[in-house]
Amino acid sequence: MLGKCLENVKEKTPLIHNITNYVTVNDVANALLASGGSPIMSDEPDDVCDITSICGGLNINIGTLNKRSIEAMFMAGKKAKELGHIVVLDPVGAGASKLRTETAVKIMEAIKPDVIRGNISEIKTLALGSGTTKGVDADAADTVTEENLSSMVEFAKGFSQKTGAVIAITGAIDLVADREKCYVIRNGSPMMSRITGTGCMLSGLVAAYAVANAEIITDGVAASVCLMGLAGEIGVSDMKENEGNSSLRNHIIDAIYNMDGDALNKGAKYEVR
Amino acid sequence: MLGKCLENVKEKTPLIHNITNYVTVNDVANALLASGGSPIMSDEPDDVCDITSICGGLNINIGTLNKRSIEAMFMAGKKAKELGHIVVLDPVGAGASKLRTETAVKIMEAIKPDVIRGNISEIKTLALGSGTTKGVDADAADTVTEENLSSMVEFAKGFSQKTGAVIAITGAIDLVADREKCYVIRNGSPMMSRITGTGCMLSGLVAAYAVANAEIITDGVAASVCLMGLAGEIGVSDMKENEGNSSLRNHIIDAIYNMDGDALNKGAKYEVR
Amino acid sequence: MLGKCLENVKEKTPLIHNITNYVTVNDVANALLASGGSPIMSDEPDDVCDITSICGGLNINIGTLNKRSIEAMFMAGKKAKELGHIVVLDPVGAGASKLRTETAVKIMEAIKPDVIRGNISEIKTLALGSGTTKGVDADAADTVTEENLSSMVEFAKGFSQKTGAVIAITGAIDLVADREKCYVIRNGSPMMSRITGTGCMLSGLVAAYAVANAEIITDGVAASVCLMGLAGEIGVSDMKENEGNSSLRNHIIDAIYNMDGDALNKGAKYEVR
Numbered sequence: 001m002l003g004k005c006l007e008n009v010k011e012k013t014p015l016i017h018n019i020t021n022y023v024t025v026n027d028v029a030n031a032l033l034a035s036g037g038s039p040i041m042s043d044e045p046d047d048v049c050d051i052t053s054i055c056g057g058l059n060i061n062i063g064t065l066n067k068r069s070i071e072a073m074f075m076a077g078k079k080a081k082e083l084g085h086i087v088v089l090d091p092v093g094a095g096a097s098k099l100r101t102e103t104a105v106k107i108m109e110a111i112k113p114d115v116i117r118g119n120i121s122e123i124k125t126l127a128l129g130s131g132t133t134k135g136v137d138a139d140a141a142d143t144v145t146e147e148n149l150s151s152m153v154e155f156a157k158g159f160s161q162k163t164g165a166v167i168a169i170t171g172a173i174d175l176v177a178d179r180e181k182c183y184v185i186r187n188g189s190p191m192m193s194r195i196t197g198t199g200c201m202l203s204g205l206v207a208a209y210a211v212a213n214a215e216i217i218t219d220g221v222a223a224s225v226c227l228m229g230l231a232g233e234i235g236v237s238d239m240k241e242n243e244g245n246s247s248l249r250n251h252i253i254d255a256i257y258n259m260d261g262d263a264l265n266k267g268a269k270y271e272v273r
Numbered sequence: 274m275l276g277k278c279l280e281n282v283k284e285k286t287p288l289i290h291n292i293t294n295y296v297t298v299n300d301v302a303n304a305l306l307a308s309g310g311s312p313i314m315s316d317e318p319d320d321v322c323d324i325t326s327i328c329g330g331l332n333i334n335i336g337t338l339n340k341r342s343i344e345a346m347f348m349a350g351k352k353a354k355e356l357g358h359i360v361v362l363d364p365v366g367a368g369a370s371k372l373r374t375e376t377a378v379k380i381m382e383a384i385k386p387d388v389i390r391g392n393i394s395e396i397k398t399l400a401l402g403s404g405t406t407k408g409v410d411a412d413a414a415d416t417v418t419e420e421n422l423s424s425m426v427e428f429a430k431g432f433s434q435k436t437g438a439v440i441a442i443t444g445a446i447d448l449v450a451d452r453e454k455c456y457v458i459r460n461g462s463p464m465m466s467r468i469t470g471t472g473c474m475l476s477g478l479v480a481a482y483a484v485a486n487a488e489i490i491t492d493g494v495a496a497s498v499c500l501m502g503l504a505g506e507i508g509v510s511d512m513k514e515n516e517g518n519s520s521l522r523n524h525i526i527d528a529i530y531n532m533d534g535d536a537l538n539k540g541a542k543y544e545v546r
Numbered sequence: 547m548l549g550k551c552l553e554n555v556k557e558k559t560p561l562i563h564n565i566t567n568y569v570t571v572n573d574v575a576n577a578l579l580a581s582g583g584s585p586i587m588s589d590e591p592d593d594v595c596d597i598t599s600i601c602g603g604l605n606i607n608i609g610t611l612n613k614r615s616i617e618a619m620f621m622a623g624k625k626a627k628e629l630g631h632i633v634v635l636d637p638v639g640a641g642a643s644k645l646r647t648e649t650a651v652k653i654m655e656a657i658k659p660d661v662i663r664g665n666i667s668e669i670k671t672l673a674l675g676s677g678t679t680k681g682v683d684a685d686a687a688d689t690v691t692e693e694n695l696s697s698m699v700e701f702a703k704g705f706s707q708k709t710g711a712v713i714a715i716t717g718a719i720d721l722v723a724d725r726e727k728c729y730v731i732r733n734g735s736p737m738m739s740r741i742t743g744t745g746c747m748l749s750g751l752v753a754a755y756a757v758a759n760a761e762i763i764t765d766g767v768a769a770s771v772c773l774m775g776l777a778g779e780i781g782v783s784d785m786k787e788n789e790g791n792s793s794l795r796n797h798i799i800d801a802i803y804n805m806d807g808d809a810l811n812k813g814a815k816y817e818v819r
Contacts, residue, residue: 022295022568023575023587029469034518041296044339050370066590097596196575244803245580246796250519257517295568302569302742307791314569317612323643523792530790
């Protein structure tokens with residue numbers, strides 16, 4: 001089924017409006033193009049309603065937010081929901097600053113995104129009003145492990161129930177939950193944390209996969225999470241002598257580009273709880 | 274002659290002021306450096322007049338425009354024209370939103386750029402006040418084809434006559450026209466549309482080539498369009514097993530870096546109508 | 547000793563807050579991750595005090611400055627100094643515009659950064675209120691050469707005395723000076739000037755190395771300058787047929803990723819005067 005979700009993206013070429021940070025925006029665009037989607041970026045309040053109207057989905061990423069882009073996030077989010085578009089929220093750095101935490105919580109409450117994707121610290125911040133964040137990376141104390149897996153699965157399902165959103169928590173073990181089921185995904189490589197932007201790229205992919213699989217959105221999101229993790233594994237295995245994190249970034253995007261449904265079905269490592 | 278245009282860029286190292294979107298700005302800078310030009314970026318109204326004054330040309334790209342950068346575009350454009358500098362307009366997404374369409378039209382009318390480079394949807398929007406745009410990519414219905422080539426050549430020449438600008442329309446077939454002649458260019462590869470930024474990089478190169486070939490600006494712009502297309506062909510042919518669009522981006526910039534006048538003369542595929 | 551400075555970064559994983567230009571920001575993030583540091587970016591006045599508070603150091607780079615980010619630079623800089631954090635100033639383009647010159651001078655005077663890193667034109671602008679800048683690259687007339695080396699070493703020491711900052715002047719020959727000693731560093735390759743961002747990446751590394759080596763800050767900064775130059779040499783030697791500046795960028799970041807203390811000790815070319 002996950003392979004079919006991938007093929008749906010390649011067939012439907014979903015156009016995704018991204019309001020995203022300037023650190024990783026180029027990688028988000030190229031990852032979307034690699035997946036078969038199509039990206040457009042706009043963060044000016046006077047521009048975003050027109051732009052989001054011609055798209056199929058909206059990806060809101062609050063990294064490097066500013067007053068102007070925050071206004072644009074709310075305007076675009078409201079418009080996208082009016083039009084029945086998919087909205088994804090990536091609460092980058094929620095918990096690390098008051099502005100980020102408040103902005104993420106307000107977007108969650110006012111826009112009611114269809115998917116929320118973050119690391120465990122960010123998601124906990126949204127869910128519990130707490131959590132610690134070390135910069136934009138998850139705090140080690142907050143990790144999803146085999147030991148706390150059952151309670152984390154329940155937490156993810158409960159947060160989905162509360163928000164109405166599919167919840168994607170990514171880390172060493174990834175969780176993708178709606179109120180009834182939770183994908184537990186074990187793709188990926190620790191080396192992915194040595195490049196910037198794997199989370200941001202994934203949020204772009206989540207949007208494309210949710211749009212192209214709107215009837216089975218949880219499965220679509222799980223497929224994109226498996227894709228990113230598997231692309232990370234392939235990217236690491238493609239590294240040659242003397243290569244490092246910059247080459248890894250290229251290998252990962254290239255692996256997304258070359259992935260087909262069969263390869264994803266074979267490589268995806270998950271269980272549903 | 275096109276090869277000579279390339280050598281002129283390498284000899285003169287034109288310094289280009291870019292007001293451009295944050296999605297592809299790094300690639301624009303590296304493509305300019307690869308070509309032998311030199312980039313500087315600034316989009317703050319209080320900064321742009323000083324910056325553009327020390328440059329030879331100005332590249333205005335309206336992707337990810339905002340109120341501040343729009344103000345900077347007009348100030349820098351006016352200053353650059355006062356100083357007799359070359360100004361290039363890239364109307365990214367004209368037709369996709371009211372703000373983009375209006376901004377592009379106003380810049381065209383108020384600044385009178387020396388070159389306008391866009392895809393056919395964007396150029397038609399500027400020329401006819403119509404045209405459809407699918408995000409920032411050209412709409413398929415708007416393509417330049419062998420069938421409509423004669424009328425498109427006339428359209429390009431007529432729009433050049435009307436605006437006084439060299440018109441560069443890029444797609445599967447590229448057109449570079451002034452009021453009297455039109456280069457019809459058949460370099461490039463469809464795979465170039467799978468990376469972000471080939472259009473933006475080209476607009477940077479157009480500026481450098483126009484500055485370094487100010488007496489034969491139409492030929493200079495045609496040379497840069499052939500260069501980008503040929504670099505795309507070389508980039509695709511340089512792709513190794515498992516490589517995808519991220520590697521292609523690197524190969525294209527590398528091919529620009531390694532191109533010399535002879536290689537451009539040999540590889541350029543064009544006719545003049 | 548320089549190798550030990552590198553190992554300290556890998557052990558301590560300093561978290562660096564970067565207010566930096568959108569041209570090279572992705573490379574700055576990946577270079578920091580390559581070195582063993584951790585980057586976070588924020589330039590909104592309402593966000594920067596919280597963000598810088600959880601970091602160990604602040605890297606202020608004035609390329610593509612705007613009114614909002616300038617305000618953020620002063621707020622973050624003041625907060626960082628209150629907390630005893632390391633602050634690095636990269637005065638990109640000082641001398642090229644009134645706004646950049648004034649902003650750099652004001653930051654230098656009001657924030658009193660711990661390290662100032664720029665090319666010779668930029669540093670001269672700060673030191674003497676003069677200097678010429680060709681865009682964001684140093685003017686050829688302003689180069690540090692074997693002929694003027696003694697006087698440049700004295701200049702660097704004097705400027706360090708005056709400002710209280712470690713002064714890093716990078717170019718064909720690099721100088722890293724405090725009031726008493728000056729590292730004269732001869733690593734690097736001329737081809738590094740054909741990619742954008744080597745200076746910006748270095749300023750990020752300077753911050754990480756200064757934070758992780760706070761007791762021997764001058765040596766830490768010298769280690770980061772040797773690292774960047776040596777990574778450039780390795781990057782150039784890693785270039786294969788048909789490769790150009792885009793591949794060189796990847797090779798340089800990869801070389802930073804793969805560097806260890808022994809390799810830096812062996813490859814560093816410097817004397818202390």
